[in-house]
Amino acid sequence: MKFFFWNINKHDLSDLIVSFIITENVDVAIFAEASEMDFTSLQIKLDGNYRLLGFPEFPGKVRFLVKSNTKAFEFMDAQRYSVGTFSLGSSLINIVGVHLPDRSTDPNGSGRELAAREIMEELNERASRFAHTSNVIIGDFNASPFDHEMIKATSFNATLYSEVACRLKTKTYSFHQFPFMYNPTIEFISEANDNCGSFYRSNGADTYYWHCYDQAIVSPDLSKRILRYRYLRSIGDTSLIANNSPNKAVSDHLPLFIAIGE
Secondary structure, eight states: OEEEEEEOTTOOOHHHHHHHHHHHTOSEEEEESOTTOOHHHHHHHTTTOEEEESBTTBOOSEEEEEETTOEEEEEEEOSSEEEEEEEETTEEEEEEEEEOOOTTTOTTOHHHHHHHHHHHHHHHHHHHHSTTOEEEEEEEOSSOTTSHHHHOTTTTOEESOHHHHHHHOEEEETTEEEEOEEOOHHHHOBTTTTBOOSEEEOOSTTOOEEEOOEEEEEOGGGTTOEEEEEEOSEETTEEOEETTEEOTTTOSSOOEEEEEOO
C-alpha cells in the first residue's frame, strides 16, 4: 500500500504529481491547498487510472485521488479532513487526509485538538460497522510529533513507540479508554539520509528549523509493516529544495511518501 501526501501551496504541480504517482504506483494520493489544481486535467494525464473523491461543491481542505479500481465503501468530506474506507489488497483500511489549523491562527492547538477528537470518534464509529479495519491518518497536522495535540489521550493519542502501541493497545484516562495510534516519524527522520522534515522555519528563539508538520500516523497493527517513510527532496530531475529548504517556487512543503507492506 503506497500513500502520497503533498501540501502544494496553491500551485498546479500536476506534471510532477503524475510523474511520481506513475513511477511509484501510488494507491492513494492526498493534497492540501489544492485550489489551483486542475484535477480534471490531472485525471486525464493519469489515463483515467485514478479518480477524484468527494464533492466539488464542498471540497474541504484536502482532496483524495485513488486508483480507479479501488473499492471505496464510504467517503466523507469535512472542513479540516476527509475520510474514506477502502479495500486495498487484502486490507480494509480507513484513510484520513488532514489539513489542520495552522499555528498562526491556532497557536495553542485547541482547534487541532478539536479536529483530532472528531477524527478519532469517526474512526471508532467506523470500527463498529467495518470489522477488522486498520487506520492511516496522513496530512499536514501543523504540529510536531511531540506536540500535545499529537500525543494527548483525548486527541490523536499517537505514541512514538511501536512497542507501546502494540503492547497496550489503549490508554485509560479519566475512566475512558482511548485507542493508541503509532507515529513513525521520529524512527525514519535522519540527517544522514536527507530525511529531515517537510517544512523549514528559522524564525523564533525555539524553532526546530526542520519541522515534521506533514506526518502519517497508523493503528498499531500497521506499525511493523512500514517499509518506507520519506520526505521527497526531488521528483525525477526536479529538485524540491532551494537554499537547503523547500523550494517555494514549487511549494513551501515537501511531499511525504509512505509504503506499507501487506
